[in-house]
Amino acid sequence: MSSPTREHLTAPQVPTPVEVLPGAPGPDAPGPDASRSAQPVHRAGRWIDHWDPEDATFWRGGGRRVARRNLVFSVLAELLGFCVWALWSVVVPLLPAAGFDLSLDQQFWLIAVPSLVGATLRIPYTFAVPAFGGRNWTVVSALLLLVPASALAWVVTKPDTPFGVLLACAALAGFGGGNFASSMTNISFFFPEAEKGKALGLNAAGGNLGTGVVQLVVPAVVAVGAGVHLERAGLLFVPLAVLAAVGAWRFMDNLSGVRADYRSFAVAVRNRHTWLISFLYIGTFGSFIGYAGAFPTLLKTQFPGAPLQLAFLGALVGALARPLGGVVADRLGGARITIASFAVLAAGAVAAVVALRTHDFALFFAAFMVLFTGAGVGNGATYRMIPAVFRAGADGAEQLGVARKAAAGCIGIAGAVGAYGGFLIPRGFAMAKAAYGSLVPALWVFVAAYAVMAAATWAVYQRRGSALARESI
Template identity: 50%
Template sequence: MTLIAPPPGSDRTTATDTTSGTAARRRRTRRWIDDWRPEDEAFWAQTGQPVARRNLAWSIFAEHLGFSVWLIWSVSSAYLVAMGFAFSPQQLFLLVAIPNLVGSLLRVPYTFAVGLFGGRNWTIVSAALLLVPTLGFAAAVTNESTPYWLFCVIAATAGFGGGNFASSMANINYFYPTAKKGAALGLNAAGGNLGVALIQLLLPVIVGGAGIFGLVQASQGGIHLERAALVYAALAVAATVAAWLWMDNLGTAVVKPREQLRIVRQPHTWVMSVLYIGTFGSFIGYSAAMPLLIRLNFWVPEPAPLGTGIYFAYYAFLGAAVGSVTRPFGGWLADRFGGARVTLLAFVGLALGTFAVLATVLQLTPNPTADPMIAAQNQDLFPLFLGFFLVVFACTGIGNGSTYKMIPAIWRRGAERATTPGTPERTEAVRTAAQQASAALGVIGAVGAIGGFLIPLAFSAPWVDDPLAATQGAFAVFAAYYVLCGVVTYAVYLRRGSAAAHV
């Protein structure tokens, strides 16, 4: 069947074949592009590049909002007690963890949604879905009688924002030629990750909890968490409208979920999932937990309004910001030195940094609610805690970039080892490997994001009475896990003689 593609931005595409156009008729709604050849240099220069850049820009905006809504509980949970909600530290950490679990589970269906419904169409839907967690959040925090279980349900819907990453990356992957995918996907991922830092920086200002280092003053009249939810609800509407007006669907982005899910039988899918738990899972888990860790261990709420010690709102965003900035750097290093080598170095840094954080946390004193002297003692250790923790965040970002470089390289290397250069079999094997790697990214991203649920849950440790003891035990487990990941990386992807060496 021959299709006539419209000029970029036009509203419809027509089919010249009227006898066998089932798929075309199914797609003939609005803003579909069926003639898309990014590997054709002339097409890319004249037509493809401006369309791809426009879609990338609005994809970044929508994904950025998704990450912000996903992590809105990471900061707001630290204010719930001040607003009159009598929640324990364990309950607060669980509220922080639940969105990460739901977001990780949604990543696989969100990955396939782009091919099934169209990138523009799904961006519209996924952006509109952000109204559920934001408006639900606003309703819950303005009613002191809201039960804890309802808070958990509303927190779960924030996981919609976590799924946005998978669909956004899958969509942009289709728009760009192979030589430019790395930069485009790196920008897309970094733009989304920065949503975590931005919500943690701006939410305290919006809700009246704090200013920004004296440069911006907090609003007056007490803490109003619903303000942040309403701001992001309005931005979700803006993203929905922008996707409707300025994004496109690609008719060439076709997926067959049943075929692509065959990658779950591949051992490398699960090995890389273990490693991605250590990199991205750590990034999102630590980002979610950091505000509560600072609040519970380095701050005492008296005297009001800012209490004594380290006020979490001034520092909570730094970890996510560092991890977001270093992610593209990790991809760049992987391009130059190999993904496996950089990933191994990232895990070495994660292990050493986490052991240093643990050594600092072991010196802390449990921080009761009304003892400024204890807060002052812990405050002296905060620069060490923050410095070592930022090293950990930097290594998570580097590891995120390098593992994403490894995944397509692993599948391509397997195809090359099984075929002869210059043959049609090699060409077909490489094409199939690229499709399998794309599906693997969705599964690995989903499993890896579960680390964002496990880390806050480990800090809450409801089976441990003392919150500080739970924190110390959690960091010990995390450090051991990074050592294990480093050993696995070397044994499977760097050891001489390994089938997947030097990826």
């Protein structure tokens, strides 16, 4: 078996579920004019017919500038998508003050269902980029955010709205959750392998910050003036969605000659590592999005006197910890840091149990900061594992090609499956409260899940004698 080199560890090659069409203009077919390799070739509709970021001359001659411009507007659009995806997490605790009579179980349903929809949309959103073009789909996905934003602005002014209608409006926020998959797919194709990990890390972290941004801004916006004006939470994002669409239309580009690589998903589905990593990603990214969604409601219901504005700190910590997890994993190995992150998550959950039993707000808040730190670091570390796991043992160009396709499919599948954690955690809290009158049983279940995930990671990727123990996973 061959082991990854130091270069692999510092600049992990992140595969993508797209490929160049045979014979189409692209990295492998620069065309008869050799001078075309020095700069991108544009045509109407902001399509680029020649794109070869691996060519150093091309990259210096304009490719880097175009890629960075697309990255900036992709991050802005994705951040907005996360804001809308997390919008109900901060609106739900404020609904009683607006006249809504909701049980805690109903409140957690409204928090959980956007994650359920967003996770489900991630696979089709991945394939939308090669089907319609990255710039075009960014415009469409940004404009789709007008639907959940407008629906929320309308429904929160009607306290007599049936719960089913309220739930349907919350489900529309899932459009924002799909944006992550299409944004990552699009940006991954713009950068060379040596810079792809950094670009995708910035793109992901920028999107994750949206959860903290919405939890910071919305409470302040709805409280301006007398009373609580929840409709502003939705109206705020109407012009922002339009601006994101205009920015993408004006400054982003489509890349021709690429298509969805369905074979990569087929290869990944048949590989057991895809499903193990997806399971681990539920514990890392799923914990981040699940705790971020539930935290404001937990503060409001368990510690009514606590300032709701503090809730944004959890999502902020988790988002900032994600790139840190990737950097540390590059040095020490993704599997090792993933195991450590599950230990941190378990410790945070135990501390939250103690805080609930003693009704200690300071300890509860600190416990959740630990949970968000563990989830954020785990996000980066688990994501770092994917290319390393599938590259391990591959020898020769043909095997490396197959491994790269499998890793590309795994990234898409794990990203979708992991997001279901955003549904499971709020529903876990609701079920524990309904069955036992306390949130504590849910936290103990989470501790057990983290223990199982850590043990599985160790057994497959770190245990002495295992097939991958000698690889730097």
